Amino acid sequence: MLKTAQKLIAVAKISARANLAYPGEVLGRGTFLLVVLYIFLKLWQATYSESGQSKLAGLSLAEMLWYLTITESMWMSAPKLAQQVDEDVRTGSLAVKLIRPLSYPLYCLSANMGERLVRFSFNLALGACIALALVGPIHLRAEALLMLALSVCLAFLLDGLGHLIVGLSAFWLEDTSGLYLIYTRLTMILGGMLIPLDLFPGWLKNLVVYLPFPYLVWGPVHLLSTPQAELAASFLELAIRQLACLVALSALVALLWQRALRRVSAHGG
Amino acid sequence: MFAVHTEDLRKEFTLKKGLFERRTAVAVDNISLTVKEGQAVAFIGPNGAGKSTTIKMLTGILKPSSGKAQVLGLDPWRQRSRLVRQIGAVFGQRSQLWLHLPPKDSFELLAEIYSLDKKSKQYKSRLEMLIERFELAAFLNTPVRKLSLGERMRAEIAASLLHRPRLLLLDEPTIGIDVVARQRLRELLAQWNREEGLTVFLTSHDTGDIEAVADRVILINHGRVIIDDTIDGVRHYGAPKSADTGEPPDMQSLPALEKVLSDLFTAK
Numbered sequence: 001m002l003k004t005a006q007k008l009i010a011v012a013k014i015s016a017r018a019n020l021a022y023p024g025e026v027l028g029r030g031t032f033l034l035v036v037l038y039i040f041l042k043l044w045q046a047t048y049s050e051s052g053q054s055k056l057a058g059l060s061l062a063e064m065l066w067y068l069t070i071t072e073s074m075w076m077s078a079p080k081l082a083q084q085v086d087e088d089v090r091t092g093s094l095a096v097k098l099i100r101p102l103s104y105p106l107y108c109l110s111a112n113m114g115e116r117l118v119r120f121s122f123n124l125a126l127g128a129c130i131a132l133a134l135v136g137p138i139h140l141r142a143e144a145l146l147m148l149a150l151s152v153c154l155a156f157l158l159d160g161l162g163h164l165i166v167g168l169s170a171f172w173l174e175d176t177s178g179l180y181l182i183y184t185r186l187t188m189i190l191g192g193m194l195i196p197l198d199l200f201p202g203w204l205k206n207l208v209v210y211l212p213f214p215y216l217v218w219g220p221v222h223l224l225s226t227p228q229a230e231l232a233a234s235f236l237e238l239a240i241r242q243l244a245c246l247v248a249l250s251a252l253v254a255l256l257w258q259r260a261l262r263r264v265s266a267h268g269g
Numbered sequence: 270m271f272a273v274h275t276e277d278l279r280k281e282f283t284l285k286k287g288l289f290e291r292r293t294a295v296a297v298d299n300i301s302l303t304v305k306e307g308q309a310v311a312f313i314g315p316n317g318a319g320k321s322t323t324i325k326m327l328t329g330i331l332k333p334s335s336g337k338a339q340v341l342g343l344d345p346w347r348q349r350s351r352l353v354r355q356i357g358a359v360f361g362q363r364s365q366l367w368l369h370l371p372p373k374d375s376f377e378l379l380a381e382i383y384s385l386d387k388k389s390k391q392y393k394s395r396l397e398m399l400i401e402r403f404e405l406a407a408f409l410n411t412p413v414r415k416l417s418l419g420e421r422m423r424a425e426i427a428a429s430l431l432h433r434p435r436l437l438l439l440d441e442p443t444i445g446i447d448v449v450a451r452q453r454l455r456e457l458l459a460q461w462n463r464e465e466g467l468t469v470f471l472t473s474h475d476t477g478d479i480e481a482v483a484d485r486v487i488l489i490n491h492g493r494v495i496i497d498d499t500i501d502g503v504r505h506y507g508a509p510k511s512a513d514t515g516e517p518p519d520m521q522s523l524p525a526l527e528k529v530l531s532d533l534f535t536a537k
Contacts, residue, residue, distance in 0.1 A: 003384050006381060006384075007381050007382050007384075010377075010378055010381035010382070011378065011381075011382075014367060014370065014374055014375075014377075014378045017370060017374065018367050018368075018369045018370050021369035021370070021412065022369070091363075092363070093363045095325060095328075095330055095358075095360060095363065096358075096360055096363045096364070096365050098328075098329075098330045098349075099328050099329075099330065099353050099356070099358045100353060100382050100383075101350055101353050101354055101382060101383060101384075102382050262332065264325075264330055264331060
């Protein structure tokens with residue numbers, strides 16, 4: 001168990017280092033983030049002005065932009081795990097990874113985690129500078145930030161499992177790009193990346209809390225705007241929901257992988 | 270002890286033909302072979318002959334449809350996690366090195382994956398030996414994407430030997446590599462087989478690789494073993510029928526291995 005953990009940490013570390021090889025890509029993401037956040041600012045300025053309210057879903061305009069800064073940073077930090085797994089399956093590169101004493105799904109998840117944490121840190125640093133320049137600082141509590149950090153890690157793990165499920169479906173589907181598109185768009189919309197869940201119609205919000213999507217984005221970031229008195233309980237509830245999703249998605253990945261191994265075919269001569 | 274032993278090893282694939290129709294394709298057709306530890310075997314055949322399928326069954330990646338396989342005394346499919354610690358594999362067109370990082374980083378990761386003690390004298394001396402023999406020092410800290418194909422393949426093979434495997438499986442390791450680099454790789458593989466007693470199981474379309482590295486050739490076609498012989502023995506298959514007098518033929522008069530294999534591959 002300890003040895004496996006050491007292996008997974010080593011994979012995450014090397015994956016994080018490999019992602020630092022291209023500073024140009026980081027700069028490109030920063031520019032994109034600037035454009036996106038500026039558009040969001042203008043859209044939400046119009047929405048706030050139109051509604052005549054100073055707060056929507058309990059957030060002021062500045063808080064809304066910071067909310068979007070964090071959700072965008074999380075969204076844009078997602079490595080292309082699903083496409084990578086799909087490619088491994090189709091090209092036969094999976095063979096190289098199967099002859100190592102380390103489970104392929106765990107290898108993928110830890111590489112994904114290492115890369116994602118680096119990308120997220122850069123995105124967040126850049127996004128924070130942009131948000132500061134556009135709307136100035138907001139009040140953030142240290143304990144809420146700590147809880148955010150923990151729940152973001154769980155959210156990344158959950159999203160990694162989601163990507164793995166999409167990628168592994170290449171064993172059965174001709175093309176996984178459609179499934180990938182559906183998964184990412186559901187995360188974007190039902191995950192609360194563009195609009196906080198509190199602005200959803202009641203029936204929709206009541207429905208999506210039973211799906212894993214809100215716990216990939218909205219749940220962690222929502223902690224920042226949760227009142228102090230409810231923070232601990234909200235974090236605990238979120239953690240339980242995230243862990244429940246983690247168990248369910250892990251079981252699904254394990255089942256898919258077990259079946260997929262029987263379908264591994266030889267590519268080449 | 271046998272490094273590889275198979276009995277009637279068979280692999281069938283079910284292929285879809287239209288919506289409801291299914292067709293069974295036999296990729297490996299009851300192969301029986303034995304490779305002793307320390308041997309260097311060239312496992313060759315035309316494209317689609319079943320070479321990669323056999324290698325993937327021997328590494329435990331593919332489950333055989335029927336028959337038996339033992340690799341280093343282990344059942345590859347059932348005991349894959351134990352087996353992978355004792356074998357190394359190099360697939361010519363698939364890399365195990367991290368493209369954007371130097372080979373040194375990939376070596377360190379592999380040491381962790383194989384649970385090698387990086388502080389031990391044994392590990393350090395192994396790494397030093399690999400760096401020296403495979404002449405890696407000059408580019409050990411250069412990102413893999415900046416290496417030539419020959420340098421990359423040397424690093425690739427060295428990486429697969431880091432955990433001291435007893436059996437090295439190579440699937441077309443010299444593909445796309447220039448003549449000089451190819452020659453160097455062949456020398457290294459032959460040297461490792463000779464001096465370290467490493468069992469080498471090589472597939473290649475390059476007869477130069479086969480002649481330089483292997484002492485035995487197993488030729489398969491349509492999933493079946495056609496010839497299992499020494500290199501000189503294989504060349505006899507190309508001897509003209511009229512010269513078959515019962516006397517051992519003059520080796521100089523026998524056709525080159527490439528010509529013999531080309532004829533055998535195209536024969537129906």
